[in-house]
Amino acid sequence: MKRKRSFVLGVTLALSMALTACGGSGSSDENASDSTTPSTTADSTASGSGQPDKAVWFSSVDFWNPPAKWNTDPNSVEGAITAKTGLTFEFNIPAQDGDTKLNLMLLSNKEFPDVLTITNDVMVKKLIQSGKVWDLEEFLKKYDPDSHILKDFPADVKAVIEERDGGFYAYPSHINSEDARKVYPPSGQFYIDTVDYASNGGMLVNTNILKEIGMTLDDIKTEQGLLNAYEKAKAVKVNGAAVIPLLVDGKGYQNTTLSFLQATFGAMKVDKNGSYRDLLLAPETKDAIGFLYKSMKGGYFEPGQMTVDNAAVKADIASGRVFTFIGNTADTSFNLNDYWTSSGPILSDSGKTPTLEKSKRAGGGWMKTLISKDTKYPEKLAKWISFMTSKEGMLLHIYGFEGKDYNFDDKGLLVKTEEGLKNATDYMNTGLSAFWPFHHTTFSYSIQQPPTMETDKASVIAVQAQSAYGKDSATQIYTNDALNLPADYFAADSDNANIETQVKTYKEAQIAKMIMAKSDDEFNSLYEEMIAQLKKLGLEKLDAERNKYVQEKSKEYGIEVKGINS
The missing domain is CATH 3.40.190.10 (Periplasmic binding protein-like II)
Structure with missing residues (x-):
């Protein structure tokens, strides 16, 4: 095997x-x-x-x-x-x-x-x-x-x-689920908080390096503050090797790193009227990709990070050289080292409210x-x-x-x-x-037994970091049950499924180009090009079909969700 x-x-x-x-x-x-x-x-x-x-x-x-x-x-x-x-x-x-x-x-x-x-x-x-x-x-x-x-x-x-x-x-x-908890009620507040606030997606921070550059968690809670910290971290070495200011989540970064950045910069799958809208068309997505562009331009992460597998990501996490990681924290084993924590959301320069979707339905x-x-x-x-x-x-x-x-x-x-x-x-x-x-x-x-640092340090480290985003007062939590469409909502041989495939292939290549743009003008041009091409491919047509499902499920579940930002 x-x-x-x-x-x-x-x-x-x-x-x-x-x-x-x-x-x-x-x-x-x-x-x-x-x-x-x-x-x-x-x-x-x-x-x-x-x-x-x-x-x-x-x-x-x-x-x-x-x-x-x-x-x-x-x-x-x-x-x-x-x-x-x-x-x-x-x-x-x-x-x-x-x-x-x-x-x-x-x-x-x-x-x-x-x-x-x-x-x-x-x-x-x-x-x-x-x-x-x-x-x-x-x-x-x-x-x-x-x-x-x-x-x-x-x-x-x-x-x-x-x-x-x-x-x-x-x-x-x-x-x-609720029915499962009737049989197995939580043994303490630790687990209640875990259910209510924790999420896989987030940013991990290496406190050893944070201390080395003379900054605090509060200093890096804003987009500009974090970029400033990256600039300082570039000069630090760990065991003779240069620090990696930002580690993205390997070849799956668009599904994990980018999705967290979209959330923390305020993107949602619905607009202010509650109509379904692909996250790619949410204005906050430009801010999210823009953060990666600024980080790439500043030399805070390397293009090769976007092509490696999980084993390489985990090896970097374990090396002690990574200052921050953004992506699926569950897939890193970060909690084996007690210097990892999280500062919670990254507050974008545009001032949008960070969002976190949570489901109340059984999975x-x-x-x-x-x-x-x-x-x-x-x-x-x-x-x-x-x-x-x-x-x-x-x-x-x-x-x-x-x-x-x-x-x-x-x-x-x-x-x-x-x-x-x-x-x-x-x-x-x-x-x-x-x-x-x-x-x-x-x-x-x-x-x-609810863990403590004495009985199960790894669990405490994990939950503290993974709950930081949800528990932060700046983060708006909303119920996403009506927004989760079936994976096969469009029949495999349908025109809509074909549009989905074309959109996926195109956006993966275009977003990578945007991140590696050489100037702000080129970045903005590539973004406008992406939005125009997505509409040309038929993304708005897909959204109209998806919205039918979302509105139907919203009525069925008795849930109304509207966009907080855009």
Whole structure:
């Protein structure tokens, strides 16, 4: 199996990961024992061979890195899973283009993976339409009719999945919903704040370098103040190497770095009348791209940053040379070093109000796990998915072994040990907290003791940084439930889908040109050219169609959202 990245969502993957070494998905099993000690009458003997069966687990998430070789030692997390389910796993995680490879699998007659974990909603529908994956309700009724999933899966999450997929086909990661919280209430204010304010997108600040240049967090809360700090940081060296004033989020920067800048400079997907408008057409987007242009022109970041993969980004974060990072903070492992923090929003020179979208509806999962109809082990896979999502199973694969990796305090709340924290950090080898598709955010926020700097420094560092933007008094939080359009809103073979593709291809190239413009005049000319071309391609036509959906959902949900700035 090829792998390039490691990962160190809560509300989203970031939070859950920071708090539980990577997120949470699953449901409770009231009949399950809290003990994670493997049963001596393991299911691995069920086939009569005494040997576990090996299933193939495919994922398109190229930075998910479960242990490359399955450990069958019953004193390991993987071995305990095998003892309970009679299965081991071989992982197939392409280093890139996972969805493309999955498409090829669908077209070929080769053996199909037993388990699939993907993030692309459109790909989920392709799998369903292919007839190659089970409806989980049908699957469990046939092969594990006593499964807790059939009894206690959160109704609000299930409704979202069925609306999206036409049935309960995909098990979601990082469950976090009102119905889930009825079963698993938060154990403290720390987790309530996490749900209300935390977000993955943001700016991280290296306080060591901030101190070195003689500035404070308040000094860099404005656009000009931050650019001034970048100029000072250029002269600083760390271990003999020049500081990187700004690190952008690699080749995905337009989806992460730029999207945060759009938000902090006040862009929204609706105008002042509440009509849908692509963020590209929001005037604040010019300010966001303009910030990157000014940073590039000042020599604060290099063009090559916009082409590298996540492994390179993480390596730079770990080097101590980065002054600020803007992008998806969840995908950096920043919280392993206590010098990282956040100053919250960047207040633009234009004086616009920073915005943060939050959803109040249940989510359908970041990672979505499906079971293949081609599998030779349906009974074992049914028991496996039931176990992995049970309280017993989640305690095992998220937290490890009681007495070794965690203990319970006098209030019955889980407290990680130093060994447990270390093993979770080394999840690519230990397997502890490695099975992100079955992490359950609400469960984790309920069962574990709210962390402190003494008990779980990494989690505190993560939440402090990831909540800074949302908790800042300057930030306006609004509900975005009606603004989230289905990924396949436009049929794949439609004119509108073709326009979408053309817009995406064009804007990616044009924005890169704007960032690397040689002068303000060239930047302004390229921006005007972009707006004209986007309209020529038909972006306003797409917005008119999208607005129909937004207005319909706004009425359905009883939510009215209007633009705050432009």
